[in-house]
Amino acid sequence: MIPFYEAVETRRSVRSFLPDPVPQDVLDRALDAALKAPSSSNLQPWRFIVLESPEARAGGIKACLDQAPATTAPLLVALVARPWSWRRHRDEILRIQTARGTLRPSQAAYYRKLIPLFYTHGPLNLLGFWKPAVSRIVSLFRPFPRLLTRTGVRLTAHKTTALAAATFMLALRAEGYDSCPMEGFDPYRAAKVLGLAHGEEVNMFFAVGKRAEGGIWFERALMPRDWVVQVR
Ligand SMILES: Cc1cc2nc3c(=O)[nH]c(=O)nc-3n(C[C@H](O)[C@H](O)[C@H](O)COP(=O)(O)O)c2cc1C
Structure with a gap:
């Protein structure tokens, strides 16, 4: 290795x-x-x-x-x-953790309530239309994650x-x-x-x-480190 x-x-x-x-x-x-x-x-x-x-x-x-x-x-x-x-995989995570007896209540709530909030958009994508506006408005008052559009x-x-x-x-x-x-x-x-x-x-x-032999066509060309690594 x-x-x-x-x-x-x-x-x-x-x-x-x-x-x-x-x-x-x-x-x-x-x-x-x-x-x-x-x-x-x-x-x-x-x-x-x-x-x-x-x-x-x-x-x-x-x-x-x-x-x-x-x-x-x-x-x-x-x-x-x-x-x-997401829905099938979410269900599988819940199934695995439940079968093992390792599902924490916070995890169950996260997957059952929050994940659908992020991943669904309602009929005719109506929620999807409003989600960015809701995220922006709430974030004016407190830190808030971006609700996902499609x-x-x-x-x-x-x-x-x-x-x-x-x-x-x-x-x-x-x-x-x-x-x-x-x-x-x-x-x-x-x-x-x-x-x-x-x-x-x-x-x-x-x-x-x-x-x-000759399978690498180009020499590596990296950006200057201070363009791509910054400390604030
Ligand atoms: C998402 C992605 C798509 C890429 N598509 C191609 C491609 O279609 N054809 C190709 O020859 N190289 C492709 N590359 C390789 C890049 O050109 C290569 O990673 C880059 O030039 C840096 O070189 P290195 O991977 O040898 O370090 C792709 C790389 C990435 C990450």
Whole structure:
């Protein structure tokens, strides 16, 4: 295993891969690590889809616009954000904690009362229309969180799902494997190939494998540290 900081240093977006397959146990450990990523309210609004069959892989490559990482990698994986999975996942958290006898009253109230307040928008999205105004007005008088619009729910799901993405790529690197995240894809074709349900959206694809010689196309170019780290 590559230690954490070395994995961070050596993780790069690889655009050209060796043909060697990714062992199942490596993939499974990286996926299991990704599934432990933090998520907003622990709602885990994601799913990974491993494109294993030749047809799925060919469809994935096309959806990824025939990008070099997709065409050369031995494995393609899609990560899907599921903004509207909150109710089912909330129920599952309550079920697990209840079965274990570890459900705290505050936790039960949070999931039963507050979460629906954040995630529902009423018929015809009428509540969604008023939520930003309510948040703004109350915040004039006391600190108050932003009540989510429908777009806010999608944003939250993608924000959280990207943490699973980062964990997945770092875990692969820790295993000595490489990846390239890809946001350059055709969302309509991707949805069809992956058989996405209504409301599900691809967060990103990953090309996965071992880097080929010359597989890193660009030297790392980081912003000056004082542009991106500030102390107040
Ligand atoms: C959300 C996201 C989408 C990306 N989409 C693509 C892509 O479609 N094709 C590609 O070759 N690289 C893609 N990249 C890789 C970035 O170009 C790369 O992370 C960035 O240049 C920094 O390089 P590094 O990852 O090697 O450190 C994407 C990265 C992220 C995080």
